[in-house]
Amino acid sequence: MRTPLRTALWGLLLPWLITACQSGPGTRTVKLTIQSTPELPLPVKLDTLDMISMENFRVAETSLDSARSTLLEFEVPRAMFARLQLGKNVETLYLTPGEELTIRYDTTRNRLRYEGTSANANTYLKQEDYLSRQLEEGLYEDKIDFDTFIARLDSVKNKLAEFNRHYLDSTALSASLGALFKQRHELGLLKAKQWFVWNHYFAGDNPDVPEAIGSVWSEVPFDSTLLQQVPFGLSHWGQHSKA
CATH class of the missing domain: 2.60.40 (Immunoglobulin-like)
Incomplete structure (x- = not known):
């Protein structure tokens, strides 16, 4: 036979247990x-x-x-x-x-x-995507030459790195999440390089790819599992x- 105290305790614990099962780590x-x-x-x-x-x-x-x-x-x-x-x-x-x-x-x-x-993570992604679209407009041009492309790519990389650094300093994003988002925009820059090599060399049957950009088809230079x-x-x- 249950005592009134035990019944009362179960009345308090049962809703908590149900909530924990529904919204816990699993x-x-x-x-x-x-x-x-x-x-x-x-x-x-x-x-x-x-x-x-x-x-x-x-x-x-x-x-x-x-x-x-x-x-x-x-x-x-x-x-x-x-x-x-x-x-x-x-x-x-x-x-x-x-x-x-x-x-x-x-x-x-x-x-x-x-x-x-x-919310913080997705606000970051929205702002970073908006900035990336603005910065990368000058990268994807059919007639852009190699030196101009590299200069613009470096400019994009530096501005995104500055944005990333200031944003992480002013928000509650964890260091690990910040590192993941940094990998994401590094991957975007890698894809820009791949586009340039394909459009300016492979598509034109030109094998003389500059050494500075010739390794873009190698594996992504970090653990990309979470991407x-x-x-x-x-x-x-x-x-x-x-x-």
Whole structure:
């Protein structure tokens, strides 16, 4: 027979145990809430993204209608990058198992705001992507010569490194996550080199690739595991609209 004290203790512990089982370290479900105003309907597509091969796997596809809000739930085996398409906008996301992330999209001013576990990380990715697109515009030119390309590439690298350093000093991003994001933009610079070699030498059947840029087809010079997509079955995913 249970004593009143034991019953009371179980009454206090049981909700905590249920919560711990649902949202503890072993939980892999990501809850991604997307809210938009006022442009509707707004197509929404979410893919996991392999930063090495640039291959993607469709996780969810929906549309924001009069509800203006949707909740996507899906499982990921580990932290990974994803690509989110909101209408014509494409954003890179960093998602971790068990997290809850809210994205508020103001279509009138074309602004995104992140709230939740990885808000700082995803704010960083948005700002870094915007800066990268601006800086890299002068790299992908068909008639650019080698010296100009290298000079522009070095300029991009230095400005991104400066941005990365100042951002990490002023936010709560961990050193390990900062290092991962640094690898990500180093990979972007490597892909720019590969484009230059292919477009200016291989495509033109010119074997005289300069030594300074000739090793771009070798392996990525760091452990790229976390930049790669993990093939996984979606054992659970759902989409709910909220008024």
